[in-house]
Amino acid sequence: MNTLVVNCGSSSLKYQLFDMAHETLVAKGLVERIGSDNATLKHDSLGVGKITIRSGIPNHAVAVHDMFDALTDGEYGVIKDVKEISAIGHRVVHGGEKFHDSALLRGEVVEAIRDCIRFAPLHNPLNLMGIEACQKFSPTVPQVAVFDTAFHQTMPKHVYLYAIPYEYYQKHGVRRYGFHGTSHQFVANRAAEILGRPLASLKMITAHLGNGCSMTAIQDGKSLETSMGLTPLNGLMMGQRSGDIDPALIPYMAEVEKTDAEGVVAILNKKSGLLGVSGVSSDMRDIHKARKEGDERAAMAFQMFCYRVRKYIGTYASSMNGLDVIVFTAGIGENDAAVRETACSNLDYLGVEIDPALNESAEREKIISSDKSRVIVMVVPTNEELMIARETVRLVGGAQEAPRPNKRKH
Numbered sequence: 001m002n003t004l005v006v007n008c009g010s011s012s013l014k015y016q017l018f019d020m021a022h023e024t025l026v027a028k029g030l031v032e033r034i035g036s037d038n039a040t041l042k043h044d045s046l047g048v049g050k051i052t053i054r055s056g057i058p059n060h061a062v063a064v065h066d067m068f069d070a071l072t073d074g075e076y077g078v079i080k081d082v083k084e085i086s087a088i089g090h091r092v093v094h095g096g097e098k099f100h101d102s103a104l105l106r107g108e109v110v111e112a113i114r115d116c117i118r119f120a121p122l123h124n125p126l127n128l129m130g131i132e133a134c135q136k137f138s139p140t141v142p143q144v145a146v147f148d149t150a151f152h153q154t155m156p157k158h159v160y161l162y163a164i165p166y167e168y169y170q171k172h173g174v175r176r177y178g179f180h181g182t183s184h185q186f187v188a189n190r191a192a193e194i195l196g197r198p199l200a201s202l203k204m205i206t207a208h209l210g211n212g213c214s215m216t217a218i219q220d221g222k223s224l225e226t227s228m229g230l231t232p233l234n235g236l237m238m239g240q241r242s243g244d245i246d247p248a249l250i251p252y253m254a255e256v257e258k259t260d261a262e263g264v265v266a267i268l269n270k271k272s273g274l275l276g277v278s279g280v281s282s283d284m285r286d287i288h289k290a291r292k293e294g295d296e297r298a299a300m301a302f303q304m305f306c307y308r309v310r311k312y313i314g315t316y317a318s319s320m321n322g323l324d325v326i327v328f329t330a331g332i333g334e335n336d337a338a339v340r341e342t343a344c345s346n347l348d349y350l351g352v353e354i355d356p357a358l359n360e361s362a363e364r365e366k367i368i369s370s371d372k373s374r375v376i377v378m379v380v381p382t383n384e385e386l387m388i389a390r391e392t393v394r395l396v397g398g399a400q401e402a403p404r405p406n407k408r409k410h
């Protein structure tokens, strides 16, 4: 079963085609700088060949058209006709409270995703654009929405509510939602598989540390709490995002900067985090280089980043009344031994002990804690696209009883 995964970002479209009979990647591509005259489409048919095309791509609909052209191209494509694609899975950032599972894309589901634009005004409209363009070019192919928020819909109410007037939740849906759900779910399942134990039997913390960073406490196989909130600005320190701050900073910074709340939120989203503190870069590799050259602010950014990861480990261990496994994933989590070691230091009281040799080893999937450690610490590479493809197959396989928007009441 050929399953296409589509992920539309602000000026980009990423796609991957899987043969789900063997869960193998067949082709992948990236369209960048959509909306400009010098957009590029980089297409890679694995084992067949790669191509880069530069042209004007005015919008996501044209990008979708070009993606199908590349996949079906006589020379470097991998399929002859779009009809050879059995299903398409779309990454959708925000499913609000309406979706606690992936959903087969029907009219009412599309409308429900549209209704969630208020929570993710930068992302959901683009996700919808990709969905509508794919529906136009391949109307008979079943399509599925897989939500970043869905995995976290199991959080209990006392965890997801903010301590603000209740009407904001009732009338406007203001609460913690959480993101990176497909990644947390994927690595949690894989970690349990590697350990040969049911996920439901483990108290686990998953740390997705990429440009965006979030951590999740997983108990009984379900998300109990996660560090991102109503939006992905909350929680850990990130590449460019501040994570947790005192909200009273917003009017203070607005006054200093002669701007409004929106202007401050832009600073918190784009000029903060590793970049803001170091003044060097949002990329952890640059931070390491600078701190090794004696840059004190880069060293401070590194310490702050690791400290906050450690703080959330402690918080979540107490939320779950114990801890069996910590899993690191995404660009920093998978590659950065120094971050893992520093974040896991000073956790003796929990029984966390990293083995430096295992931590530095070149294995991609690995256990990095020592034999003596009470908590197993692991590195598990994430694969959100494969998770979306699996979800798509699951839903399309059961298309007759496809889930509808969640009718759960507040």
Ligand code: ADP
Pocket: 209, 210, 211, 212, 239, 282, 283, 284, 285, 286, 330, 331, 332, 335, 336
């Ligand atoms: P995104 O959230 O955009 O998917 P990634 O998961 O690719 O981000 O993570 C990007 C981060 O991963 C950057 O801070 C980058 O420095 C870091 N990273 C990637 N490769 C390495 C590496 N080999 N060593 C340390 N950090 C790395």
